[in-house]
Amino acid sequence: MNQDDRVNLGKIAPELYRAVVSLDAQVTQRARAAGLADGFVHLLRLRASQINHCAFCLRMHSRDALAAGESSDRINVLPAWRETQYFNDKERAALELTEAVTLVARDQIPETVYAEAAEVLSSEEIAAVEWLAIQMNVWNRVAIASRYPVGP
Incomplete structure (x- = not known):
């Protein structure tokens, strides 16, 4: 079986694909309402995509982050964000929470991660970050399963 033999989920079930698109728009609006910068939202999406190894989403959100004003340095160091000084405390908490949601099968969302996020993020910001991670994981699975x- 090759890539061309894969079912394209969006073409086979367009009504479900449209529902995912609609949810994505709502999640993006929630992130903006919580005060998350568009560029950083793409970095959160990019980080989930790095963990999930979704090449299609990696390329898209790298480009989108640059277009939204993110620096190539922040994009380039994202896999090793903990080792850098490129991210402030709120961004670090959001990245940690995004990783925990993405890796939920590993050890759920550790209480320590959530507690640290709650120290610097508002409830609205936490909800926005969690929804972004959830939504991005949906997109990663659609793109990977369909082999975009x-x-x-």
Whole structure:
């Protein structure tokens, strides 16, 4: 079986795909309402996609982050964000929470991660970050399952 043999979920079930698109728009609005910068939202999406190894979403959100004003340095160091000084306390908490939601099968969302997020993020920000991670994980699974093509 090759990539061309994969079922494209969006084409086979367009009504479900449209529902995911609609949810994504709502999640993006929630993130903006919580005060998350558009560029950083793309970094959160990018981080989930890095963990999930979704090439299609990696390319898209790298480009989107740059277009939204994120620096190439912040994009480039994202896999090792803990080792850098590029992110403030709120951003670090959001990245940690995004990783925990993405890796939920590993050890749920540890109480320590949630408690640390609650120290610097409002309830609205926590909800926005968690919804972003949940939504991005949906997109990663759609793109990976359908093997969206990623070429030069």
